[in-house]
Amino acid sequence: MKNIAIIPARGGSKRLPEKNIKLIDGFPLLAFSILYAQANSEIIDEVYVSTDDQEIKKIALQYGAKVIDRPENLSGDFEPTVSALKHVLQNIDHANVANVILLQATNPFRPENLLKETLGIYQKQNFNSLFTVSGNHKKFGKITDKKFIPYNYKIGQRSQDLEPLFYENGLLYITKAALIMNDIIIAEDAFPFETDHIFANIDIDTQEDFDYAQYLYNKHIKP
Template sequence: MKTIAIIPARGGSKRLPQKNIKLLDEIPLLAHSILYAKANSKIIDEVYVSTEDPEIKKVALKYGAKVIDRPENISGDLEPTVSALKHVLENIDLEVENVILLQPTNPVRPENLVQKTFEIYDKIKCNSLFTVSRDHKKLGKIIDQKFVPFNYKIGQRSQDLEPLYFENGLLYITKSKLIMENIIISEDAFPFEIDHIFANVDIDTQADFDYAKYLYYKNIKN
């Protein structure tokens, strides 16, 4: 039974056209995730890119991934990611046990992240694992034009907040059988906490991309 990486990379982004192949340090965003997966070949047996876009397909093949052509009917803005993962599994001949989801819009990850997370995933025998980061913001809701604190009391210090976490999108590991049931994060999913400079990066707009470039050259490249 194999462990594969799947990178879903559609071409129809409206707010940042062709964002998945925009260059970060002269390398397309998509390629950062491909190269990352291939560098973890002791765990990841094959790397697949799911796309409906011919330019993205060219980039994926150039950097050594296998490409599964995604049908237009599951390539829209509102289509959930699990549809692409399921389509890949339905169209390859491998017996796959585990799927590692890498999103091209989260291009930079810690070098040892796959190894650390997969060791935990395998040891505790959970059905899925995903990365989370702590959020230190004071959050609230607006109800009847009034701000109602959610995770703190007015005047409370930030360092005394009850810990809250967010799904940062850096990495997901899931049993393939769950994906066939349209599930990525299972009820027993292990939340792997990580503090990383790119945990707050999810590239969807030009401003997001500019911020990612700034962080990359300030903290990674140098």
């Protein structure tokens, strides 16, 4: 049974046009996730890019990924990611696919051993899915009737004493292929793998996000 990586990369970004092919040090953003998957070839058997864009398709093929052409009805702004993953499975021999590893192009950098470590936990504990999370010690609240209501702290409490809240950082997801076919990426019993690596702070949606990613690349990755 195979493990496959799927990288969804549509072409219709509004806030940062053509973000999936913008260059960092001469590499299209999409390429970093493809290269990461290929660097884990002992784990990942095949790498697929799902796209509706011909330029993205060209780049994906150039870097050695297989491409599944995503139809227009699955490429809208509000279409969930799982529909792209399911469409890939429906267009390959998915009966031989055990697990899907979702790598998002907008989270281009990942710790080198992250996939090996997470997959080891996922397989050993026989989880249905796993996703990466990061902790946050900020003081959150909501505004009701123009009044701020603290959510995770009491007024005057030190931030370093707060119990952290956690968020999906998007670095990677591992899910049984059978769940994807049932429109599920994160199962109810999914294991939240905690990582507070600096790369977990990247999620590119704006020019500012892209500039920050470029800064971290130059500081932590580029020789």
